[in-house]
Amino acid sequence: MTAKTVTLGLIGGYDLTRSENGVSFNVSYDSNGKLGELLVSKGRVYWVKAGAKTKGNDRRNAKSIAWDELANLFEKYGKDSEVR
Numbered sequence: 364m365t366a367k368t369v370t371l372g373l374i375g376g377y378d379l380t381r382s383e384n385g386v387s388f389n390v391s392y393d394s395n396g397k398l399g400e401l402l403v404s405k406g407r408v409y410w411v412k413a414g415a416k417t418k419g420n421d422r423r424n425a426k427s428i429a430w431d432e433l434a435n436l437f438e439k440y441g442k443d444s445e446v447r
Contacts, residue, residue: 408433 385404391397402409407427415424428436 406430 385402388401388403389397390399390401397413399410399412399415402411402425407429409425409427411425
């Protein structure tokens, strides 16, 4: 199912270093249903599912993956598509 809403929130500066200086995307199916939050940093990508207990930048309940691992997942499971 395609998300209905994806919003971008800049956490810090434009240079990605650690997750505190990363970019966060809040992903929702509709106005009532948050799917989760995607955090992008220089070294890893983090997923915090909706309802996970977090405090400020404390993301202990997040799942993370390195960029090279993410690239491998896209190659293995991704669908061929045109970027629009």
